[in-house]
Amino acid sequence: MHRFANPARFLKIARPLTGWLFWPGLALILAGAACGLLLTPADYLQGDTVRILYIHVPAAWLGMGGWAGIAVAALMQLVWRHPLAGVAGRAIAAPGALFTAICLATGSIWGRPTWGTWWEWDGRMTSMLVLLFLYLGYIALANASARDGQAGVSSVTAIFALVGAVNIPIINRSVVWWNSLHQGPSITLRGSSIEGSLLWPLAPTLLGFSLWFGAIVLMRMRAILAQNKVEARMQRLARG
Amino acid sequence: MKAKHQRLVLALVALAAIIGAGLLAASALKDEAAYFYAPADVKTKGVEPGRAIRLGGMVVKGSLRRAADGVTIRFNVTDGKATVPATFSGIAPDLFKEGSGVVAEGAFDRQGIFVATNLLAKHDERYMPRELEGMQYNEATHEMKVEK
Numbered sequence: 363m364h365r366f367a368n369p370a371r372f373l374k375i376a377r378p379l380t381g382w383l384f385w386p387g388l389a390l391i392l393a394g395a396a397c398g399l400l401l402t403p404a405d406y407l408q409g410d411t412v413r414i415l416y417i418h419v420p421a422a423w424l425g426m427g428g429w430a431g432i433a434v435a436a437l438m439q440l441v442w443r444h445p446l447a448g449v450a451g452r453a454i455a456a457p458g459a460l461f462t463a464i465c466l467a468t469g470s471i472w473g474r475p476t477w478g479t480w481w482e483w484d485g486r487m488t489s490m491l492v493l494l495f496l497y498l499g500y501i502a503l504a505n506a507s508a509r510d511g512q513a514g515v516s517s518v519t520a521i522f523a524l525v526g527a528v529n530i531p532i533i534n535r536s537v538v539w540w541n542s543l544h545q546g547p548s549i550t551l552r553g554s555s556i557e558g559s560l561l562w563p564l565a566p567t568l569l570g571f572s573l574w575f576g577a578i579v580l581m582r583m584r585a586i587l588a589q590n591k592v593e594a595r596m597q598r599l600a601r602g
Numbered sequence: 603m604k605a606k607h608q609r610l611v612l613a614l615v616a617l618a619a620i621i622g623a624g625l626l627a628a629s630a631l632k633d634e635a636a637y638f639y640a641p642a643d644v645k646t647k648g649v650e651p652g653r654a655i656r657l658g659g660m661v662v663k664g665s666l667r668r669a670a671d672g673v674t675i676r677f678n679v680t681d682g683k684a685t686v687p688a689t690f691s692g693i694a695p696d697l698f699k700e701g702s703g704v705v706a707e708g709a710f711d712r713q714g715i716f717v718a719t720n721l722l723a724k725h726d727e728r729y730m731p732r733e734l735e736g737m738q739y740n741e742a743t744h745e746m747k748v749e750k
Contacts, residue, residue: 403731407697412729437617441610477705477722478695484637524617528624539628540635541658543705548727557730 367445369587376580384577390570398563405560414472415556416563420571421465425493426530428458428575432500433527436520446583448514451523452504453582457575459497466490477543485536486544489529496526513590638705642683651710657688658705658724666700679704679716688716697723 366372398416405412432451439447469487470480481487500523507516537546548555556564628635638658639649649655657679665678674691677700688706698704703724708717 403733405729406732406734407702407725408729415729437613441613442606476695476697476725478698479722482637482722485635524613525620527617528620531621532624532628535628539632540637541640542637543722543724545725545727548729555726555728557728557734559731560729 369446372446373584373587376584380577380580380584383573383580387570387573387575387577390566391574392570394563394566394568394570398567402560402563408476411472411475412560414468415560416567418465418468418472419564420568421461421468422490423568424571424575425458425462425465425490426533427572428454428461429493429496429523429527429530431579432458432523433530436523439514439520440517440524445514448512448520449583449586450579451500451515451520452513452586453579455497455501455504456582457578459494459501461571461575462490462494462497466494473543479543482543484542484544485540486533486542489533489536493529493533496529500526513586640681640683641679641686642681644686644710645684649710651712651714654707654709656705656707657686657716657718658703661698661700661702661704663701677704679706686714686716688718690718690721692721694721695723697725 366375395416398413402413404410431454435447435451435454438444439451466487469490473482474480500519503519503522504515507519534547536542537544554561636643638656639647641657641659644657659679659681662678662680662685665676667676668674669676671691674689675694676687676689678685679688680686688708690706690708698721703726705722705724706716706718707720707722711717
């Protein structure tokens with residue numbers, strides 16, 4: 363990873379990679395969503411309501427995966443002092459929070475017709491809401507600790523990211539440890555309890571949203587680095 | 603030991619401690635964070651009448667009765683170990699039916715009948731097209747079989 367410690371070398375790869383992630387990602391999202399809306403059969407119990415699955419599941423995956431990414435970046439910052447780790451953490455935070463919010467919103471919309479409620483304080487929903495608050499806390503902390511000429515985040519912010527990572531396995535296990543309104547995991551290592559004809563559009567939407575997430579993170583990293591460069595140049599000019 | 607390795611060891615020890623603390627907290631919360639009482643919990647722990655709780659389980663097949671007033675329903679809730687009778691007046695969610703999951707909010711009356719003020723439908727993790735309805739999902743083998 364230290365090959366990319368030099369921002370110039372990172373940018374040389376990130377610039378073309380952004381497009382390669384963005385456009386195929388968008389195509390896969392649209393194709394997967396269209397298949398999920400038009401081609402798959404309705405669920406035996408929930409009818410057409412089940413189709414929100416193709417957005418809800420990728421959103422949950424990226425909300426949780428985003429924080430895992432922030433935690434790995436924090437570890438690389440604290441241990442190896444990688445110069446781009448803090449930049450990556452800041453870049454992941456906003457889209458991660460967005461997908462967590464999308465997961466909560468689509469879950470709420472899904473819950474009303476199926477469970478009969480918009481919101482309940484069960485283990486899964488509460489721990490996912492905590493994840494959203496963790497993201498907001500991380501963003502606030504990262505912004506507060508941003509100093510002139512520094513694109514990354516402070517050590518306190520990185521430690522906060524590592525501590526917050528405890529919530530990820532809790533979200534994952536919440537429906538197993540505690541009885542909850544949310545159903546148990548459908549897709550496990552042993553297989554899927556979503557029947558094949560309903561499951562397959564999830565593959566393109568999961569992959570598509572993930573590629574798109576990568577593209578957004580790269581764009582934001584480039585923007586943060588560019589902003590940093592502008593500020594450094596302004597300071598040099600001001601000193602004259 | 604290089605400073606880099608020192609930091610790595612420190613970070614890993616701290617991470618292990620945090621995860622340990624998190625898991626301890628989660629296991630201590632096991633009962634407190636439960637979203638509902640199962641019928642067996644009600645029997646073993648004893649819930650006094652009038653205390654607002656949530657009761658969760660499966661609606662026993664063949665137990666659903668509609669009273670003469672048209673809005674009151676009676677049904678039994680089971681978790682396989684214990685069964686308790688429940689009653690509810692109002693509009694039940696569409697997914698509420700016999701053999702399906704339910705979470706009822708309310709309290710027990712003096713006769714031990716659960717008087718629900720609100721019903722939520724709980725569905726399981728299976729999704730399948732209508733043509734396959736009646737197939738049984740085997741949790742151990744992840745296979746679908748025709749229900750006998």
